[in-house]
Amino acid sequence: MRIPSPKGLLNSLDADSVYTEGADIADTKAPDVDIAKRWDERQFTAKLVNPANRRKLSVIIVGTGLAGASAAATLGEAGYQVTTFCYQDSPRRAHSIAAQGGINAAKNYRNDGDSVYRLFYDTVKGGDFRSRESNVYRLAQTSVQIIDQCVAQGVPFAREYGGLLDNRSFGGVQVSRTFYARGQTGQQLLIGAYQALERQIAAKTVTMNTRHEMLELIVVEGQARGIVVRDMVTGEIETHFADAVVLATGGYGNVFFLSTNAMGCNVTATWRAHRQGAYFANPCYTQIHPTCIPVSGEYQSKLTLMSESLRNDGRIWVPKSGEDKRAAPDIPESERDYYLERIYPAFGNLVPRDIASRAAKNVCDEGRGVGPGGLGVYLDFADAIQRLGRSSVEAKYGNLFDMYAQITGENPYETPMRIYPAVHYTMGGLWVDYDLQSSIPGLYVTGEANFSDHGANRLGASALMQGLADGYFVLPNTINDYLSSGPFPKVDASHPAAVEAVEAVRSRIEKFLSIQGTRTVDSFHKELGRIMWDYCGMERTEEGLRKAISQIRELKAEFWSDVKVLGTNEELNQALERAGRVADFFELGELMCIDALHRNESCGGHFRAESQTEDGEALRNDDEFAYVAAWEFGGDNGKPVLHKEPLVYQYVEMKQRSYK
Numbered sequence: 001m002r003i004p005s006p007k008g009l010l011n012s013l014d015a016d017s018v019y020t021e022g023a024d025i026a027d028t029k030a031p032d033v034d035i036a037k038r039w040d041e042r043q044f045t046a047k048l049v050n051p052a053n054r055r056k057l058s059v060i061i062v063g064t065g066l067a068g069a070s071a072a073a074t075l076g077e078a079g080y081q082v083t084t085f086c087y088q089d090s091p092r093r094a095h096s097i098a099a100q101g102g103i104n105a106a107k108n109y110r111n112d113g114d115s116v117y118r119l120f121y122d123t124v125k126g127g128d129f130r131s132r133e134s135n136v137y138r139l140a141q142t143s144v145q146i147i148d149q150c151v152a153q154g155v156p157f158a159r160e161y162g163g164l165l166d167n168r169s170f171g172g173v174q175v176s177r178t179f180y181a182r183g184q185t186g187q188q189l190l191i192g193a194y195q196a197l198e199r200q201i202a203a204k205t206v207t208m209n210t211r212h213e214m215l216e217l218i219v220v221e222g223q224a225r226g227i228v229v230r231d232m233v234t235g236e237i238e239t240h241f242a243d244a245v246v247l248a249t250g251g252y253g254n255v256f257f258l259s260t261n262a263m264g265c266n267v268t269a270t271w272r273a274h275r276q277g278a279y280f281a282n283p284c285y286t287q288i289h290p291t292c293i294p295v296s297g298e299y300q301s302k303l304t305l306m307s308e309s310l311r312n313d314g315r316i317w318v319p320k321s322g323e324d325k326r327a328a329p330d331i332p333e334s335e336r337d338y339y340l341e342r343i344y345p346a347f348g349n350l351v352p353r354d355i356a357s358r359a360a361k362n363v364c365d366e367g368r369g370v371g372p373g374g375l376g377v378y379l380d381f382a383d384a385i386q387r388l389g390r391s392s393v394e395a396k397y398g399n400l401f402d403m404y405a406q407i408t409g410e411n412p413y414e415t416p417m418r419i420y421p422a423v424h425y426t427m428g429g430l431w432v433d434y435d436l437q438s439s440i441p442g443l444y445v446t447g448e449a450n451f452s453d454h455g456a457n458r459l460g461a462s463a464l465m466q467g468l469a470d471g472y473f474v475l476p477n478t479i480n481d482y483l484s485s486g487p488f489p490k491v492d493a494s495h496p497a498a499v500e501a502v503e504a505v506r507s508r509i510e511k512f513l514s515i516q517g518t519r520t521v522d523s524f525h526k527e528l529g530r531i532m533w534d535y536c537g538m539e540r541t542e543e544g545l546r547k548a549i550s551q552i553r554e555l556k557a558e559f560w561s562d563v564k565v566l567g568t569n570e571e572l573n574q575a576l577e578r579a580g581r582v583a584d585f586f587e588l589g590e591l592m593c594i595d596a597l598h599r600n601e602s603c604g605g606h607f608r609a610e611s612q613t614e615d616g617e618a619l620r621n622d623d624e625f626a627y628v629a630a631w632e633f634g635g636d637n638g639k640p641v642l643h644k645e646p647l648v649y650q651y652v653e654m655k656q657r658s659y660k
């Protein structure tokens with residue numbers, strides 16, 4: 001077991017000793033014109049590549065979830081030579097397939113006052129004024145095109161009786177702008193993107209490599225020029241080269257071990273790029289989703305989301321008294337506390353996720369939680385069933401109800417669901433400019449892998465929107481600006497940068513296999529996850545974060561001396577795959593805690609207990625923290641370097657968020 005931390009170590013971890021500060025940075029790609037014209041202007045000023053020349057230019061895309069598959073299909077169609085990679089046996093197994101509730105777009109089909117500006121405004125406010133205005137405005141503009149594109153591909157969005165596309169509401173907004181395909185929106189969108197990708201594979205503009213894991217980025221003379229991958233079936237280490245590299249590798253919520261993410265989600269691709277010079281932005285911004293099935297035991301390795309769409313009709317409550325142990329249906333209305341409706345009457349059950357999650361934690365901390373351990377609140381459909389009828393509720397949410405019943409053995413049509421917050425999404429990621437280019441020229445990052453447009457809190461149904469905006473529309477119109485200077489000088493496996501990257505991968509693998517310690521990779525991952533959840537989860541304090549940093553360092557040292565990885569490299573070896581991912585989670589986890597420690601304010605999903613309003617809401621400090629924190633890798637024995645990108649608000653006034 002781990003050795004307890006030596007006395008005195010914690011005190012030596014003051015903020016100054018864990019990081020250093022570098023020069024400020026800025027996004028120089030967004031044109032300095034009216035916000036509504038910026039995207040048009042950028043598309044016009046970005047250099048083009050004529051169709052005949054595109055054939056001579058190559059792009060590597062790592063990741064074929066929604067963000068990667070859409071980008072690969074579009075760049076392939078444009079005529080570039082695209083090579084794609086994913087670690088699953090098919091692009092169709094990307095984590096995107098799990099997305100349930102829907103995708104936002106400012107179509108205003110409901111005629112309920114929606115507009116591009118309102119989607120922009122809601123998203124900036126929802127992100128607690130920690131996102132870039134230019135990017136968010138473009139996201140809102142592009143949302144409209146995404147729906148048309150997907151409908152043209154045949155994505156079966158839900159329709160109203162008259163045939164028009166249906167909409168529902170998600171948290172943090174007062175309009176209905178969420179397009180959906182029952183509780184399987186991600187699956188249907190991914191099938192659309194996958195079909196488009198397959199078409200290009202057949203046309204030979206895209207070469208797909210499944211079951212290949214990127215383990216290193218190759219940077220040649222400051223430009224991203226290739227990757228090192230491991231064939232996960234044979235163990236062969238391969239190099240691939242191109243004129244530009246795109247990472248569309250998803251989020252890193254699994255650093256917490258328990259999350260709603262697919263078991264394979266990891267940070268390795270972006271972390272390896274970070275170590276090569278790409279800045280990592282706002283790593284501590286984590287989304288905790290309020291409606292997940294509560295943890296049921298020690299041996300659980302995965303948590304299940306109950307889609308936010310359920311909050312359209314489900315009402316959240318706990319008993320007024322913590323002493324009340326009656327079954328839910330036996331508790332009379334007058335003795336229930338519909339706390340979201342009470343505290344936030346304007347948005348009720350549809351407050352943003354960070355607010356709903358904290359409110360659930362608060363009522364449970366007061367001893368009013370329900371279910372085993374008191375870590376749960378009710379999500380109740382009795383009213384909706386009475387108002388709409390069981391068949392209507394079933395038509396809207398049937399597959400989610402079935403899933404709940406299968407997992408818990410309870411019938412949610414008869415007794416309220418029990419839910420509790422869980423890690424769901426990571427707003428942090430590699431820093432990118434308006435063109436989606438990282439701080440390494442030629443390295444682009446799309447989808448959940450970049451630090452994105454969501455600030456300190458993402459609103460529901462906006463990750464799919466962002467991934468597809470990036471892949472279908474933004475990247476294909478910005479990467480040409482960079483590629484127009486290519487093709488760049490040819491690089492092959494004999495280049496010293498490639499030799500060094502391959503050597504680094506091989507020696508890491510050999511190290512994992514040679515330790516032959518006593519503990520499994522999973523046992524380390526679980527312990528790391530516990531530290532992250534306890535100290536860098538829903539509520540963070542300076543004391544807790546310092547403790548976490550020191551505990552992570554100790555656990556990491558133990559991992560590198562006592563992990564047991566069986567088998568060999570030359571076979572399918574999941575323990576080996578996981579060892580590499582968990583090793584990177586250790587380094588990321590430490591940076592997340594440093595980021596959370598340095599940001600001595602509360603904003604969105606980052607709740608510092610020391611910084612709250614009198615009624616317990618997140619209290620921002622705009623004077624000191626209105627910036628993106630972009631971290632530069634400081635070396636294995638060095639300290640990360642903080643670069644600040646100041647955030648300027650010209651179109652939305654920064655004010656204390658209120659959903660009351």
Ligand SMILES: Cc1cc2nc3c(=O)[nH]c(=O)nc-3n(C[C@H](O)[C@H](O)[C@H](O)COP(=O)(O)OP(=O)(O)OC[C@H]3O[C@@H](n4cnc5c(N)ncnc54)[C@H](O)[C@@H]3O)c2cc1C
Pocket residue numbers: 062063064065066067068085086087088091094095096097098099100101102103185186212213214215248249250251260261262265266268269305424425446447448449460461462463464465467
């Ligand atoms: C349960 C659940 C429900 C959700 N519901 C919604 C919703 O209703 N609406 C919404 O907007 N959002 C939703 N989200 C969020 C949304 O699904 C994700 O943010 C989004 O799908 C991420 O897409 P992506 O393309 O960026 O990444 P992913 O879909 O995670 O794809 C990552 C790709 O990268 C590849 N990859 C990763 N690392 C490597 C590597 N080292 N080498 C090779 N390949 C690699 C993988 O193989 C995969 O192809 C939900 C999330 C969850 C967990």
